[in-house]
Amino acid sequence: MHKVEKVVIFGGTHGNEVTGVEVLKLLEKRNYFGKNVELLTYFSNRKAFELKKRYVDKDLNRSFTKEVIKNGGFLHEERLAKEIYDKFHGENNLVIDIHTTTSNMGKSIVLTKKNEFNLKLISFLQDLHKDLKVFYWQESEDLAFLNTISPLGFAIEMGPVGNNVLDCKIIEDTLVLVEDILDFAEKYNKNILPSLNEEIILYEGVDYLYYPKDEKGERFGYIHDEFQNMNFKPLNKGDRIFKTHIDTNLEYKGENGLIPLFINEVAYYEKNIACCLAKKVIERI
Numbered sequence: 001m002h003k004v005e006k007v008v009i010f011g012g013t014h015g016n017e018v019t020g021v022e023v024l025k026l027l028e029k030r031n032y033f034g035k036n037v038e039l040l041t042y043f044s045n046r047k048a049f050e051l052k053k054r055y056v057d058k059d060l061n062r063s064f065t066k067e068v069i070k071n072g073g074f075l076h077e078e079r080l081a082k083e084i085y086d087k088f089h090g091e092n093n094l095v096i097d098i099h100t101t102t103s104n105m106g107k108s109i110v111l112t113k114k115n116e117f118n119l120k121l122i123s124f125l126q127d128l129h130k131d132l133k134v135f136y137w138q139e140s141e142d143l144a145f146l147n148t149i150s151p152l153g154f155a156i157e158m159g160p161v162g163n164n165v166l167d168c169k170i171i172e173d174t175l176v177l178v179e180d181i182l183d184f185a186e187k188y189n190k191n192i193l194p195s196l197n198e199e200i201i202l203y204e205g206v207d208y209l210y211y212p213k214d215e216k217g218e219r220f221g222y223i224h225d226e227f228q229n230m231n232f233k234p235l236n237k238g239d240r241i242f243k244t245h246i247d248t249n250l251e252y253k254g255e256n257g258l259i260p261l262f263i264n265e266v267a268y269y270e271k272n273i274a275c276c277l278a279k280k281v282i283e284r285i
């Protein structure tokens with residue numbers, strides 16, 4: 001592996017997730033630039049931010065398809081994706097994309113590329129942040145995340161925080177995480193990394209759980225209060241997961257032991273997704 005050439009921190013990829021935008025300002029004001037690693041910041045979707053919306057035409061964080069990065073597209077986010085790819089793609093660029101979630105996910109990472117560099121970086125961060133969890137969703141053409149522009153890096157997901165809400169604790173926790181990532185890049189380049197734990201727990205995405213629908217195909221209920229905020233707690237058959245509009249409880253009928261993540265993320269309503277389902281796996285560096 002070569003050295004990290006640039007660290008690129010993205011904020012505002014989803015226009016209504018304002019934490020990242022604040023973190024970019026803090027990095028700029030506190031002048032982290034000009035150290036041993038070249039640091040760049042990039043405000044991904046200003047137009048969506050001005051509209052206080054997740055996106056203008058389509059989700060930017062699903063727009064980095066092969067077709068779009070090659071030929072661009074007509075939609076606002078397709079143009080942005082092409083622009084971002086052309087400016088920042090590179091084998092040795094460390095790309096960190098800051099997101100927030102309305103779900104009670106705590107401090108978490110969404111990883112799409114399991115390579116030695118990323119696993120070492122995660123191990124380094126988990127040593128400093130014992131509460132940091134990693135959701136691994138293998139890269140695929142339909143996910144097409146911003147992070148796919150480089151093999152190095154991942155998305156940060158912090159929550160719960162409402163869309164467009166400035167939450168001091170969430171902003172500061174994110175900033176600290178970014179600072180620790182910069183520290184890692186510097187130590188990695190100088191070859192002075194501390195000894196790292198070689199085993200990492202990943203929550204590997206395997207499926208989604210969908211909201212119940214009525215005969216018209218409309219959502220027919222919501223997350224049960226017993227299930228709300230229960231991210232990372234294994235599901236078992238019979239757990240009450242939904243309450244319907246006629247006040248009945250719906251129980252979980254799937255495989256025992258699957259782990260729910262992103263429960264009640266508001267951005268998933270449009271896809272009728274109630275949560276992601278994952279399996280706990282141990283990865284060795």
Ligand SMILES: [Zn+2]
Pocket residue numbers: 013014017098099100
């Ligand atoms: Zn987001």
